Amino acid sequence: MQFPTNERDWERIAKVFEVKGNFPNCLGAVDSKHVAIVPPPGAGSYFFNYKGYNSQVLIGISDSNYAFIYFNFGTNGRVSDGGVLEYTDFYDKLQTDCLKIPVSPDVKGRKLPYVFIGDEAFSLRKDFLKPYCEAIYKRKKDLQLPSLPCPKNN
DSSP, X not given: OOOOOXXXXXXXXXXXHHHHHSOTTEEEEEEEXXXXXXXXTTOTTTTBOTTSSBEEEEEEEEOTTSOEEEEEEXXXXXXXXXXXXXXXXXXXXXXXXXXXXXXXOEETTEEOOOEEEOOTTSOOBTTEXXXXXXXXXXXXXXXXXXXXXXXXXX
């Protein structure tokens, strides 16, 4: 596992995301996993998560080749999945601009920031994207999204 240490490392990661996934300026995909534990005596509900068991959380960031560039383990399970990110040294460095992320280049004539991607659990930030909330689509029963052709089938 090699964490990026300079702008060139981040640019390499972003370039591969663009080539493989047609997603320019993506620096990594973030997700977390609750790992079941037997809590220490006297812990009470400190490790008890929303899924109904005691856990600690593993959070990781991977590049477009599914290789970890960062992981952290040990946040207690009662912290929300999105909140777990805020307990990491990665987040501290992201907040203080210490990751040496390059200045956003022009992409097809527009300035697009470099971003990390995650699921609905994470907070939307200028440097962190997540998908539209699935509940929005469930509420709009008549919403029809266009069907896009799959390049593999053509």
